Amino acid sequence: MGSSVDGTGKQRPTMADVAAKAKVSRALVSIVFRNQPGASQKTRDRVLRVADEIGYRPDNAARLLARGRSRTLGVMLTVHNAFHADLVTSVYPEAEGLGYDVLLAATAPGHGESHAVESLISHRCEAVILLGPDAPTADLDALGRRTVAVSVGRRVPGARVDSVRSSEGKGVRQAMDHLVELGHRHIVHIDGGRGPGSAERRRAYRAAMRRHGLDSGVRVIPGAHTEESGIAAGHLLVAERDRGHPLPTAVLAGNDRCAMGLLMTLARAGIDVPGEVSVVGYDDSHLSHVMPVGLTTVRQDAVRMARYAVRFAVERLGDGASEKPREAVLDPKLVVRDTSAPPRP
Amino acid sequence: MGSSVDGTGKQRPTMADVAAKAKVSRALVSIVFRNQPGASQKTRDRVLRVADEIGYRPDNAARLLARGRSRTLGVMLTVHNAFHADLVTSVYPEAEGLGYDVLLAATAPGHGESHAVESLISHRCEAVILLGPDAPTADLDALGRRTVAVSVGRRVPGARVDSVRSSEGKGVRQAMDHLVELGHRHIVHIDGGRGPGSAERRRAYRAAMRRHGLDSGVRVIPGAHTEESGIAAGHLLVAERDRGHPLPTAVLAGNDRCAMGLLMTLARAGIDVPGEVSVVGYDDSHLSHVMPVGLTTVRQDAVRMARYAVRFAVERLGDGASEKPREAVLDPKLVVRDTSAPPRP
DNA sequence: GCGCTCTACTAGCGCGCTCTAGTGCGAGTA
DNA sequence: TACTCGCACTAGAGCGCGCTAGTAGAGCGC
Numbered sequence: 122m123g124s125s126v127d128g129t130g131k132q133r134p135t136m137a138d139v140a141a142k143a144k145v146s147r148a149l150v151s152i153v154f155r156n157q158p159g160a161s162q163k164t165r166d167r168v169l170r171v172a173d174e175i176g177y178r179p180d181n182a183a184r185l186l187a188r189g190r191s192r193t194l195g196v197m198l199t200v201h202n203a204f205h206a207d208l209v210t211s212v213y214p215e216a217e218g219l220g221y222d223v224l225l226a227a228t229a230p231g232h233g234e235s236h237a238v239e240s241l242i243s244h245r246c247e248a249v250i251l252l253g254p255d256a257p258t259a260d261l262d263a264l265g266r267r268t269v270a271v272s273v274g275r276r277v278p279g280a281r282v283d284s285v286r287s288s289e290g291k292g293v294r295q296a297m298d299h300l301v302e303l304g305h306r307h308i309v310h311i312d313g314g315r316g317p318g319s320a321e322r323r324r325a326y327r328a329a330m331r332r333h334g335l336d337s338g339v340r341v342i343p344g345a346h347t348e349e350s351g352i353a354a355g356h357l358l359v360a361e362r363d364r365g366h367p368l369p370t371a372v373l374a375g376n377d378r379c380a381m382g383l384l385m386t387l388a389r390a391g392i393d394v395p396g397e398v399s400v401v402g403y404d405d406s407h408l409s410h411v412m413p414v415g416l417t418t419v420r421q422d423a424v425r426m427a428r429y430a431v432r433f434a435v436e437r438l439g440d441g442a443s444e445k446p447r448e449a450v451l452d453p454k455l456v457v458r459d460t461s462a463p464p465r466p
Numbered sequence: 467m468g469s470s471v472d473g474t475g476k477q478r479p480t481m482a483d484v485a486a487k488a489k490v491s492r493a494l495v496s497i498v499f500r501n502q503p504g505a506s507q508k509t510r511d512r513v514l515r516v517a518d519e520i521g522y523r524p525d526n527a528a529r530l531l532a533r534g535r536s537r538t539l540g541v542m543l544t545v546h547n548a549f550h551a552d553l554v555t556s557v558y559p560e561a562e563g564l565g566y567d568v569l570l571a572a573t574a575p576g577h578g579e580s581h582a583v584e585s586l587i588s589h590r591c592e593a594v595i596l597l598g599p600d601a602p603t604a605d606l607d608a609l610g611r612r613t614v615a616v617s618v619g620r621r622v623p624g625a626r627v628d629s630v631r632s633s634e635g636k637g638v639r640q641a642m643d644h645l646v647e648l649g650h651r652h653i654v655h656i657d658g659g660r661g662p663g664s665a666e667r668r669r670a671y672r673a674a675m676r677r678h679g680l681d682s683g684v685r686v687i688p689g690a691h692t693e694e695s696g697i698a699a700g701h702l703l704v705a706e707r708d709r710g711h712p713l714p715t716a717v718l719a720g721n722d723r724c725a726m727g728l729l730m731t732l733a734r735a736g737i738d739v740p741g742e743v744s745v746v747g748y749d750d751s752h753l754s755h756v757m758p759v760g761l762t763t764v765r766q767d768a769v770r771m772a773r774y775a776v777r778f779a780v781e782r783l784g785d786g787a788s789e790k791p792r793e794a795v796l797d798p799k800l801v802v803r804d805t806s807a808p809p810r811p
Numbered sequence: 812g813c814g815c816t817c818t819a820c821t822a823g824c825g826c827g828c829t830c831t832a833g834t835g836c837g838a839g840t841a
Numbered sequence: 842t843a844c845t846c847g848c849a850c851t852a853g854a855g856c857g858c859g860c861t862a863g864t865a866g867a868g869c870g871c
Binding site for chain 1: 521526531558569571588
């Protein structure tokens with residue numbers, strides 16, 4: 122007896138409890154909670170009041186089971202990624218506006234993408250939105266056949282998966298045009314290894330150099346989308362300078378985190394940015410606003426990307442029409458701040 | 467007819483489908499999938515093979531409903547917070563080791579804490595782990611009565627909620643002792659406003675100054691747990707110096723992000739760290755490893771904090787015993803890196 | 812009186828699973 | 842032969858809800 126009611130016995134109240142206490146049928150309570158026609162205003166108020174009193178919350182599991190649809194979107198993200206955080210922030214309002222709930226699952230060391238996705242699916246997410254997926258195309262295709270999947274930030278040609286990304290080509294081209302216009306000729310690129318989008322950025326960098334007649338100056342320093350990689354590249358450049366090689370006058374980093382690490386290393390080495398070296402990032406993640414000296418970078422519009430991702434998922438759930446995978450390619454936008462300037466004469 | 471099988475018609479196979487195809491009862495399939503005794507090895511293999519063939523996955527919603535327990539832990543986090551990311555990373559393995567699944571919900575602008583928690587609860591999380599909750603104590607207490615809740619990084623005295631935090635007092639004391647031992651006397655503190663733990667850190671800073679006989683030098687610059695706040699404080703100090711006031715020889719920042727902003731501002735102003743000013747952070751978040759010059763900081767052990775949080779939740783689910791809210795206070799540890807040194811004579 | 816419509820409400824099945832209480836059935840024991 | 846025992850397996854109730862089909866009653870026209 123002692124164990125049944127107080128504190129410890131957290132027995133969730135059910136619809137039946139509410140119904141009994143409000144002296145109506147279960148069905149009526151259901152109607153009220155789904156906000157459907159078929160109940161008088163008076164009854165609605167009473168039911169809601171009673172429900173509130175006994176702390177009733179509809180049970181999603183049962184709800185899903187009964188209606189066959191969960192109206193829940195799953196989002197897979199990398200928990201340390203600031204850009205993913207931006208995206209998630211924008212996914213919420215969009216999804217809720219369309220009547221969908223959002224559940225998150227993170228990838229982390231020891232908790233890979235398949236884990237995260239399985240978790241989402243088994244919690245009945247109707248669709249999964251994958252932020253920067255890293256899985257093989259074949260896996261994504263298989264996933265896309267099993268459920269509705271949207272990839273954000275990565276093209277997945279040949280897989281049954283919608284995708285949303287920004288045009289890496291255009292972004293890089295804008296950045297390069299900006300630098301060349303300022304007068305830079307010696308521009309190196311720290312690439313993002315196999316990070317999302319980096320292959321395209323690399324390609325676009327090369328193309329831009331060629332287009333500006335700077336073929337011979339092409340230099341790609343292998344890197345990754347991390348601060349460490351920017352630091353390493355910075356050390357490399359500084360070491361080269363100390364051995365008598367000239368610094369490049371501009372660096373196009375693989376992303377903002379990389380640019381960030383680079384900036385700190387340059388600052389430490391007493392190299393003036395943008396006086397001696399201009400630095401351009403990529404992403405316009407929170408970092409860029411936050412630094413005392415604004416980072417010139419390429420903005421990927423997280424809000425619009427999130428919107429497209431959610432819409433793709435919901436539309437495909439809606440009709441299942443439009444058999445072919447769709448792709449939204451958004452134009453990124455160069456944001457010029459304080460780390461880029463004409464090279465010193 | 468055309469719409470029933472191919473591509474679009476993502477009809478999830480159920481247990482009954484597997485049972486029919488394997489020529490056994492549904493119950494047997496259930497036994498196999500729960501890995502319970504009561505089926506021969508031969509049958510197990512056959513069932514699993516058939517299930518795999520038709521792509522069957524157990525449906526969590528139904529499973530939860532049926533067994534009354536979800537064995538799922540919900541984690542509420544702030545999506546932009548690096549320390550939360552560390553915690554989440556450690557929550558996963560711990561929870562999975564205990565047989566629990568993990569679901570995340572983020573707080574974000576327009577998607578407050580109550581939203582996130584409701585979402586978790588309605589998805590049948592048996593317990594919620596709140597990372598740095600900001601809600602009023604009364605709300606947390608109410609939540610703790612409705613379900614099992616654990617607060618991480620914030621004491622919630624008087625609420626029916628377990629909590630895990632590190633001893634701000636000890637952390638700050640270690641940092642201050644370190645600075646004083648190096649010879650610093652002029653130490654200011656940039657506080658964290660109403661951020662988690664900052665009240666205690668502020669108090670501990672004052673106490674330490676007093677203890678070292680530096681009462682008269684106490685100075686708290688109002689701030690927040692953000693890079694911006696570090697930048698602002700940095701500008702303030704630089705401006706003061708330009709007006710002839712001496713710089714402090716050491717700064718205890720409210721957390722790493724704040725320290726980070728401060729460092730960048732100082733670097734920009736040509737102030738040498740740690741030559742002219744020593745800087746100590748708090749959190750040992752990823753940032754600290756990542757900067758080219760290692761940040762001296764106070765480590766909150768994310769791994770252990772996550773472990774305690776999960777254990778508290780699971781234990782309370784297990785027996786419901788130990789009526790009184792429990793509290794784990796972990797000792798943080800000063801990590802001396804490169805931003806602290808003796809003051810210039 | 813009858814039929815009709817409209818609103819407010821209820822009965823009860825079924826979603827996909829778990830779990831208790833069984834049913835056979837072959838082997839071991841007396 | 843009769844009896845237990847243990848193993849492999851099954852029948853069927855029920856988890857909390859949504860939803861379809863239905864009922865009761867009020868109002869209205871003839």
